[in-house]
Amino acid sequence: MNTVLVTSTGESTGKTAITLALGLLAKERGLDVGYMKPKGTRLQSSTGKTLDEDPMLARELLDIDAEMHQLEPVVYSPTFIQGAIRGKENNEELSEVISHHFDDLSADKDLMLVEGGGSYRTGGIVDLTDADVASLLDAEVVLVADYSHPSDLDDLVAAVEDIGSDRLAGIVFNRVNDSVYDELETEVAPFLEARNVPVLGVVPAEKDLAGVTVQELADELGADLATDAPTDAFVERFLVGAMGGDAALRYFRRTKDAAVITGGDRANIQRAALEAPGVKCLILTGGHRPVGAVIGKAEEKGVPVLLVTGDTLSVTDRAEDIVSTGRTRDERTVERMRDLLFEHADVDAIIGGIEPSNETDGDDE
Template identity: 65%
Template sequence: MTHTTLVTSIQESTGKTAITLALGLLAQDGDETVGYMKPKGTRLQSNVGKTLDEDPMLAREVLGTDAEMHQMEPVVYSPTFIEQAIRGREDPDELREIVAEQFEALAADTDHMFVEGGGSLTTGGIIELTDDEIAELIDARVVLVATYEQPGDVDDVLAAADRLGDRLDGVVFNLVGEGDHDELENDVVPFLEGRGVPVHGIVPRKQDLAGVTVGDLADELAAEVVTDVPTDEFVERFSVGAMGADEALRHFRRTRDAAVITGGDRSDIHTAALEAPGIKCLILTGGHRPPGAVVGKAADKGVPILLVRTDTLTTVDRAEEVVRSGRTRDAETVEAMRELLADHADVEGLLGH
C-alpha cells in the first residue's frame, strides 16, 4: 500500500519544493522507494513549444526518478490553459481522471509518493483541482507549509486547517526569522495544538537559501561590475532610489541585506546608499556610469556597483524574479533543507511513521 504525502502552502514562495524533495530524500534514507508528482505545473518556463515546470525536473535529478514529465506534471496550469478553462474549454472531470490515472501509474511501484501542490492551497479552483481536492482524489495526508511574521498570520493557518479537515497531518513553519522563533514556539504552537492543529516543526530562515549573492545577481542581470570588491554578500530584497536624498537615507538605514536600484545619474542617491550599513550593493540602471567619487567611495566601503543597461522598472522586475526563484531550485538547497528538517522538525511525524 503506497503512502501518499501532499505538501501544500498558504501562499507562494514558502520553500515548498525544497521541503517536498527533502522529505523524499529522508524517506529514501529510511529505505523507502519514492515517487514524485506535481499535478499542476505552475512554475513554468517555455521549453521548445512544451511548457515545463522546473520543479519536476529538479525532482528527477534529486530523487533519481525516471518518470516521464507528462506523468509527473499532467496539468500544465499556464495562463493560456487558465483562459481556456474559464471559457469552458477544459473538462474538470476529464482532468481529474487524468491526474488520478497518472498518479496510479507513478504510485504502482513506490512505497511513498510525494505530491507537490500548486502555487498555493487554492490554486486550481478554476478546474476544481485545488490542493485539498487533489488530496481527496488521491487519498493523501497533507503537510501544510506556512510562514510567520506576525500573530495575525495564524488566521490563515486556521483557515487552511479548516479547509483540509482530517487530511491535515500537520504544519511546518518555514523561513522563520530569529526574532519570531520564541513567539512561535511559546505562544503560537500551543495555541494551534489546542485548536487541534499539530505543528511538526519550526524551520529557521537560512540566508544562503533565502537570498542570492551579489555575484549571482550580477550574472543573472548580465551586469557590468565596476568595483573591484568581493561579491559574496547576500541580497534578500531591493530598495528603489526614486526619492530625495534625505528621505532615501532614512529609508535605506531601515533596511537590511538589500540592493539599491536607481538610475546611474542619481549620484545623490548613490551617496546616501553608501552611508547605510544594510545596503549590500548598488545596481545602477540606464547604462549611465557613476562619477569617479562614487566608485571610489564604494570601493572604500567594500560595496559592489553593478551597471545594467535596462531601465529601473525592468531591472526591479528581473532582480526580484532572480531572488524569488533564487537558490531553492538546486540539489544543494534540497540537501540543506534535509539537514534543517532533521534538526528542526519531527521527521518521523512528517513521514507519517
C-alpha cells in the same frame, strides 16, 4: 502506498526544498519514493511551455524514471487560466488526467510525494486547489508556512479550514527568524495544537538559503561589475530608488540585506544608498555608468555596483524572481533542508509509519 501532499500558505515558502528533502529522508529509510507536481506554475512564457525546474530536480535527486508530462500533467500558465475562464478546460477531464498519471507514477511505490502549486489556493478556477488534489489522490497534507507576526495566523487558520482536519498531517514553519523563534514555539504552537492543528516543525532561517549572493545575482542578470568590492554578501530583497536623496536615505535605513535598484544617472539616490548599512549592493539600470565619486564611495564602503542595460521595472521583476526561486532549486539546498528537517521537524510523524515493501529476505542457503 502512502501519499503526502506538501502545500503552502503562500509562494516562495521553501515548499519545493521541503518536499524533496522529505524524499531524501524517506529513501534513507529504504522507501521507494515517487513524486508528482500536478500543476506546473513556474513557466517561461504565457504560451504554455513549461520550464518548471521542480520536477526535473525531483527526477534527478529521487532517481525517478518518468517523463515531464507525467510528473507535471497540468501546465498552469496564463494561457491555461484564460482558457479556463472562457470554458475551454474541462474540470473533470483534468482530474482524470492527474489521476491517470498518478496511478502510473505510484505503482510499486512506498511513498508518493505530491508538490502543491504556488499556494494552497492555486487551481481554484478548475476545482484543483491543493485541498481538491489531496482529496482526489487521497493524500495527507503537510502545510508549509512562514511566520513573522501573530497576524500571519489568520491566513494559516484559513488554510487549515480549507484543507480540513481529516487530511492535515500538520504544519511546518519554515525560515523562522531568531526574533520570533521562541514566541512561535512557546505561544503559537500551543495555540494551534489546542485547536487540534499539529505543529510538525519549526525550521530556523538559514541565511544562505534565504537569498542570493551578489555574484549570483550579477550572473543571472548578466550585469557588469563596476567596482572591485566583495560579492559574497546575501541579498534577500530589493528597493527601488525613485525619490529625493533625503527621503531615499530614510527609506534605505529601514531595511537590511537589500539591493537598491535605480537609474545609473541618479547619483543622489546612489549616494543615499551607500550611507545605509543594510544595502548590500547597487544595481544601476539604463546602461549608464555612475560618476567617479559614487564608484569611489562604493569601493570605500565595500558595496559592489552592478550595471545592467534594462529599465528599472523589468530589472526589478527579474531580480525578485531570481531571489524567490533561485535558492530553492539546487541539490545543495535540498540536502541542507534535509538536515534542517531531521534536526527541527518530526519526520516520523510524516513518514515514520511507512514500511518498505520491497525488502528481500536473506538467502536460505
